[in-house]
Amino acid sequence: MTREHIQSTIFELLKKTAPETDPHSLRPDENIREALNIDSFDALQFLVALNEKLGIDIPEEDYSKTTTLGSLTDYLEQRSR
Amino acid sequence: MTDFLMPSLGADMEAGTLVQWKKKPGDQLTPGDIIAEVETQKGLIEIEIFEAGILESYLIEEGDKVPVGSPMARLRPEGSSKKTPETHPIQEKSQASKPLAAISEKTPSESSSSQKKTSEEIPRIKISPLARSIAEKNGIDLSSITGSGEGGAIIKADVEKAMVAKAGEPAGKETREAPSTAKTIPQESIRTAVAAAMSRSNREIPHYYLEKRIDMLAAMTWLQEVNRQRKISERLLPVVLFIKAVAKALESSPELNGIWDNGLQIQNQVNIGFVISLRAGGLLVPAIRDADLKSPEEIMAVLNELIPRARALKLRSSELSDSTITITSLGENGADKVFGVIYPPQVAIVGFGSIINEAVVHEGMLAIRPVVHVSLAGDHRATDGLSGSRFLEALNNNLQNPNAL
Amino acid sequence: MSELKKITYREALKAGIREALLNDDRVFLMGEDVGRYGGAFAVSKSLLEEFGEDRIMDVPLSESGFVGAGIGASLAGMKPIVEVMTVNFGLLPMDQIVNNAATLLHMSGGQLNVPVVIRMSCGIGKQLAAQHSHSWEPLFAHIPGLVVVSVGTHEDARGMLHTALEHPDPVIIFEYTSMLNLEAEIQIDAGHTDISRAKVRREGKDISIITYGIGVYKALEAAKRLSEQGIDAEVIDLRVLRPLDEDCFIKSVSKTHRALLVEEAWASVNISSEVSARIMENAFYELDAPVKRLGGSEVPIPYPLHLENASVPQVEDIENAVIKILRP
Numbered sequence: 135m136t137r138e139h140i141q142s143t144i145f146e147l148l149k150k151t152a153p154e155t156d157p158h159s160l161r162p163d164e165n166i167r168e169a170l171n172i173d174s175f176d177a178l179q180f181l182v183a184l185n186e187k188l189g190i191d192i193p194e195e196d197y198s199k200t201t202t203l204g205s206l207t208d209y210l211e212q213r214s215r
Numbered sequence: 216m217t218d219f220l221m222p223s224l225g226a227d228m229e230a231g232t233l234v235q236w237k238k239k240p241g242d243q244l245t246p247g248d249i250i251a252e253v254e255t256q257k258g259l260i261e262i263e264i265f266e267a268g269i270l271e272s273y274l275i276e277e278g279d280k281v282p283v284g285s286p287m288a289r290l291r292p293e294g295s296s297k298k299t300p301e302t303h304p305i306q307e308k309s310q311a312s313k314p315l316a317a318i319s320e321k322t323p324s325e326s327s328s329s330q331k332k333t334s335e336e337i338p339r340i341k342i343s344p345l346a347r348s349i350a351e352k353n354g355i356d357l358s359s360i361t362g363s364g365e366g367g368a369i370i371k372a373d374v375e376k377a378m379v380a381k382a383g384e385p386a387g388k389e390t391r392e393a394p395s396t397a398k399t400i401p402q403e404s405i406r407t408a409v410a411a412a413m414s415r416s417n418r419e420i421p422h423y424y425l426e427k428r429i430d431m432l433a434a435m436t437w438l439q440e441v442n443r444q445r446k447i448s449e450r451l452l453p454v455v456l457f458i459k460a461v462a463k464a465l466e467s468s469p470e471l472n473g474i475w476d477n478g479l480q481i482q483n484q485v486n487i488g489f490v491i492s493l494r495a496g497g498l499l500v501p502a503i504r505d506a507d508l509k510s511p512e513e514i515m516a517v518l519n520e521l522i523p524r525a526r527a528l529k530l531r532s533s534e535l536s537d538s539t540i541t542i543t544s545l546g547e548n549g550a551d552k553v554f555g556v557i558y559p560p561q562v563a564i565v566g567f568g569s570i571i572n573e574a575v576v577h578e579g580m581l582a583i584r585p586v587v588h589v590s591l592a593g594d595h596r597a598t599d600g601l602s603g604s605r606f607l608e609a610l611n612n613n614l615q616n617p618n619a620l
Numbered sequence: 621m622s623e624l625k626k627i628t629y630r631e632a633l634k635a636g637i638r639e640a641l642l643n644d645d646r647v648f649l650m651g652e653d654v655g656r657y658g659g660a661f662a663v664s665k666s667l668l669e670e671f672g673e674d675r676i677m678d679v680p681l682s683e684s685g686f687v688g689a690g691i692g693a694s695l696a697g698m699k700p701i702v703e704v705m706t707v708n709f710g711l712l713p714m715d716q717i718v719n720n721a722a723t724l725l726h727m728s729g730g731q732l733n734v735p736v737v738i739r740m741s742c743g744i745g746k747q748l749a750a751q752h753s754h755s756w757e758p759l760f761a762h763i764p765g766l767v768v769v770s771v772g773t774h775e776d777a778r779g780m781l782h783t784a785l786e787h788p789d790p791v792i793i794f795e796y797t798s799m800l801n802l803e804a805e806i807q808i809d810a811g812h813t814d815i816s817r818a819k820v821r822r823e824g825k826d827i828s829i830i831t832y833g834i835g836v837y838k839a840l841e842a843a844k845r846l847s848e849q850g851i852d853a854e855v856i857d858l859r860v861l862r863p864l865d866e867d868c869f870i871k872s873v874s875k876t877h878r879a880l881l882v883e884e885a886w887a888s889v890n891i892s893s894e895v896s897a898r899i900m901e902n903a904f905y906e907l908d909a910p911v912k913r914l915g916g917s918e919v920p921i922p923y924p925l926h927l928e929n930a931s932v933p934q935v936e937d938i939e940n941a942v943i944k945i946l947r948p
Contacts, residue, residue: 154494167548171494174452174546175522182448194442194450345877345908364909365948371877371908 135214140188140207147183151176162204190214216271218286222262224255224535225408229354229381231255232280233287242270244290249531251287256404257499257535258528267293282356342369350374355381381411405497416556420475421595424554427607429614430577431570431585437617454544455511455518457567457587458487459620460613461542462506468606470598471591472539474560479597488538488558489518491525499525500558502538511620545569552588562594563603565610623808630800632777633663637701640781641671644699647785650677650690651703651739660705661741661800687713687738691720691790694736699785707742707794708752710760721790722765733788737781743834743884744932745798750920753928755885757833760792761861761894767791768862769815772836774804776859779813787815796834818865820872824854827942828872830895831882832858835933839882842938851946861891869895870902877908880941884932887915909945914938 148157152170160169167177181192181200190213192200200206221231231253238250249261250270271289275281340357342350346369350357357369360377364370434456442450462485465472473481485507488500503509503517524530543555544567551571555564568588575584589610593603613620627635640647649664655678658665668676679686683704690702704710717738724732744753761768767789771777777795784791821836822843829839836857843853854876856869873879879899881892892913899911914933921931 152494173492174454175518178447178450178452179519179523185447191447194439343877343908344905348905363948365945368909 135188135211137207137211140210140214141203143184143187144203144206144210147180147187150183151180160203162207163202165201166203166206167201184210188214217266217268217290217292218274219250219264219288219290221253221281221283221285221287222532222536223283224257224260224532225412228255228257228283228408229356230280230282231260233275233277234259235277236273237261238264238270240270240272244268244270253532256408257530258405260530260532260535262532264290266290269293340369341367343371346371346374350377353378353381405493405499409497412558413556416559420557420559420562422557422592423595423600423603425591425593425600425603425607426552426554427589427611428573428575428586429589429611430575431587431614434614434617435570435585449512451511451515452518453570454546454567455514456614456617456620457544457565458489458503458506458514458542459509459511460610461540461565462487462509463613463620464606464609465507465540467609468602470602471563471593471606473562473597474539475562475594475597476560479562482539484537484539486537486539488541488561489521490541490543491522493526493528499528499530499535500538500541501525501530501534502536504537540565542567552590554590555592557592557594562597564592566590566592624805625808626803626805627774627778628800629771629774629777629796629802629804630661630663632774632806633771633781633795633800634665634667636778636781637664638667638670639778640699640701640785641667641675643782644785646697646699647701648675648677648693648698649701649703650679650686652679652681652686652705654678654703659703661797663800664703683709683712684716688716688720690736690738691716691724691734694734694790695724695732700736701781701785702736702738704738704740706752706797707740707756708754710740710754710756713738717760717766717790717792718763722763725765725789734790735785735788736790737784737787737793738790739781739793739795741795741797743796743798744921744928745834747923747925747928749923753921755883755916755932757794757861757883758885758890758893761891763862765789766862767815767860768794769860770794770832770858771796772831772833772857772859773821774802774806775810776813776857778806779810780815782812783815791815794833799834799837802837813859815860816863816865818859818868819857820854820868821857822853822855824852824876826852826854826876826946827878827880828854828856828869828876829880829882829938829942830856830858830869830872830892832861832891834884835882838933838935839938841935842942845935845939846942849943851942853942858891858895864894864898866898866902870899873899873903874906877906878945879907879911880938880945881911881913881915882933882938883914884916886918887913888918890915912941912945914941 145157148170151172155170157170160166185191188210190210199209234252234254236251238244238248244264245267246265248264250264251262253260253262269291271291273288274286341362342357343364349371355374355377360369360373362369363373438451438453438456465485469481470479472485473479484505486502486504487506488502490498490500492498501521503514506514538561540561541555541558541564543553543564545553547569549569552568553566555566557564570585570587572583573586574581575586577584589607591603591607637649653660654664655668655676664676687702687704690700693700704713721734721736724734742755757768757770760766767787769780769784769791771780771793780793784793822840824843829843831839839855843855846853854872856872858864881895883890883892885891892915896911896913914937917931919931922928
């Protein structure tokens, strides 16, 4: 799984969660939920969707590693190996 | 024969526009079927039917806007020997203000005659042109206004008075409104509906506020343990515990689970209205029915199904109208505390702030523990601070014993 | 800030005439007793001495004759100011005014403008009895081809004549005898009056009092009294009765949503009738109360002072009518 594929999946799902925003404008170190105004329910739905699309399970204790675009991509890339 | 009426989907609803019939004349109807899609201030709502029978005929057409309580379709109930047709409480409420004839069964010969009810003779209303156009723009029912102008004519000031009072109107009030083809913009009208309901609340309801800090370590530990064993799609959010704990705490404080209608009417069902904010602004409060009887997993399942539909503005009629108490929860990373405004005609709203770590005294020692600040806004006409205080204490106990939830 | 000057309505009229005579050699004043006698109401007093017989011209007592002569002079390139002593004699030159002054432009296929200015004093309040107390502004305002203006303030008394003389078509100016001795302060450099526009004399938000002529100061006084009772009335001076400045009063009524129309002319088929109709046509959906009119009683105007006063709207009548509309 390429980093590009992971990122495009992230963008696609974020766009679905917050349709009026532009996820591409996120900086790598920006807190995704704060920047796109995503509440805890939508955050969970986003991770569920990532799980379905990429087949990567994210345990609850790892949620803290998914807060920024950079850390989330790194995390998923690492987990997909 | 019975009439299916435009239901009231909340205190702020006066009329709805039929967007689409979902059943045809001759169709067999079973309770829970969606009979029509109706556009209201809260968006596109699917209207359910609560009795079994056959759809006899339409009384209004797609695109028609009719006041709450107006007949939409004629039904032939199942088992025609039944004396009174079963109706949903909301419908009964609407019908209460209508002449008996509208809901009484008709003889076969009558039913074979004209299908459409002749419209009532409406006495001509004396009103200034300006007042009329303002009333029409704002959906004000002219029949209920007393004019203060020349010869008792309704003038602008009277309509403006009525607009202020409109927000405070009880549910199910019948309106005589000119049919309008104007399409409402849901987002804007949601804002209007929220404004009306909240203005009425702050005007009419003497709120009292209580606050309690609740230690969340036990609940969060329990939740972590449970979620660790689950697939991501089956994990629970803390708010599920809040909902269940509130529902359970109401067992010992039933007076907070009710509506105010010239007096407190305690409700047997615990239907928790859950505040869902919309991305574009405004909010909807669909009900989680019988929350006290549901497990946390079942409540999570309801949320998973309900929240996306609410965000898409596709809620069912009954979901918006039968809450008995409201919960507002800010989720993570938000404000520490929230003090709610009661959604009329309910008598209480429980507000959960963010779960945050605070220094607390625990067993005689300072400790850093996750806590949540919970507020209760109560209607002082219905209950006193002592009831509220007992409720918050029960809520605290429930959250200390998550296993039992 | 420009200087204010205290001046009577009579002095203001005279100042206007004098300025016109000084500005343009083609301007001359003609009328009964305007020269040696100084004008029936002393408006043109001493002008004969200053400008001479060619420009201040006494005429025989024949309204039809000298108004016709004035029309002829204007056709020949002069700028006559024809004074008809009072509107009460205004029926005599009516044929000249309607069939010549107002119609020649049309009859000549657009070749002949008639730039005559005809001044008439009018109004009641001097106990002149029925035959000399007419308010016939509506009669003249009925006729296409005429411009009909009404001098409701000191400012306009001085500033209207100049603009009227500039106009290519016949202009009838109504002046008010009962106001001649009334003093008021006007700005020294107030300038000329735009005779195509009505004027908001007082801004308000609760009701539009629409009037002209003598009604202007009465309405302003009523508005002042009403403001003490918490009612904020707008006062509109129609100023030009033909063609009406519809925009002005429609805009006002659209703001206040109520209108009271005030004038001294008999109520049936008067200026207010027309204004009311235009409000219905253009601002119906802005109305929050029926348009009301206060006009002259439909009787020959009586001689006794108390009856004379009772036969036209007074300040108290305006005040009461407004209160009745706003607080029924």
